[in-house]
Amino acid sequence: MSNIDPLLPRNAAFAASDVWHNTPRLPFLPHKGLYVITCIDPRVDPFEFLGLEFADAIVGRTVGGRVTPAVIQDVAYIGYLVESKAPEGPYFEAAIVHHTDCGSGLLADEHLRHGFSERTGYDDHMLADLPVLDPAATVRADVERLLSDPRISPHITVSGHVYDVHTGLLTTIVEPVSPVDARATV
Numbered sequence: 761m762s763n764i765d766p767l768l769p770r771n772a773a774f775a776a777s778d779v780w781h782n783t784p785r786l787p788f789l790p791h792k793g794l795y796v797i798t799c800i801d802p803r804v805d806p807f808e809f810l811g812l813e814f815a816d817a818i819v820g821r822t823v824g825g826r827v828t829p830a831v832i833q834d835v836a837y838i839g840y841l842v843e844s845k846a847p848e849g850p851y852f853e854a855a856i857v858h859h860t861d862c863g864s865g866l867l868a869d870e871h872l873r874h875g876f877s878e879r880t881g882y883d884d885h886m887l888a889d890l891p892v893l894d895p896a897a898t899v900r901a902d903v904e905r906l907l908s909d910p911r912i913s914p915h916i917t918v919s920g921h922v923y924d925v926h927t928g929l930l931t932t933i934v935e936p937v938s939p940v941d942a943r944a945t946v
C-alpha cells in the first residue's frame with residue numbers, strides 16, 4: 761500500500777476533468793511567465809500562496825529555496841530552450857522565494873551540521889552557507905547569484921520575495937532585474 765494509493769481517486773477526477781487540457785503552446789512557456797524557486801517545506805506551496813492554476817508556472821524546489829548549482833543548470837536550460845525554440849518569447853521571470861521559520865536554519869546548529877556532514881560526506885563549509893535565517897538577506901544573495909551567472913539567458917528577469925508562514929503574505933524584496941542590467945550596474 762503506497763501513500764499515493766488513497767490519492768488515486770483524486771487523480772481519476774483530475775483525469776476526467778478538462779483542467780489538464782489547458783496546456784501552454786510549449787511546455788517551457790508557462791501561462792503566467794513564471795519560474796518559481798522556493799523551499800520544499802510543505803507549508804510553502806506556491807500554487808496555494810499565489811493562487812496558481814494548471815501550468816501557470818514552472819516550480820523548482822530546494823531546501824530553503826536556495827539557488828544551488830542544480831537550480832542554475834535548470835534555469836539555464838529552460839532559458840536556452842526558449843532562446844532556441846521560441847526566441848520571440850515570452851521569456852520568464854525567475855521568482856526566488858525564501859520564507860520565515862525555514863527548516864534550513866537548523867543547519868546553523870554546528871552540532872547538527874557536523875553530524876550531517878559526517879553522515880553524508882557533504883562539505884561542512886558548503887552546508888554552513890545554506891541556512892535561511894534572515895530570508896530577506898538570503899533571497900537578495902540568491903537573486904545576485906542567479907543574475908551573475910553567465911549561463912543564464914540575458915532575456916529572463918530575476919526577482920526576490922519573502923513568504924511569511926505566520927501571515928500567509930508574500931513581500932517583494934527585489935523587483936525583477938534582467939541579467940544585462942545587473943551586469944551593467946556592477
Ligand SMILES: [Zn+2]
Pocket residue numbers: 799800801823824825859861862863864
Ligand atoms: Zn524552508
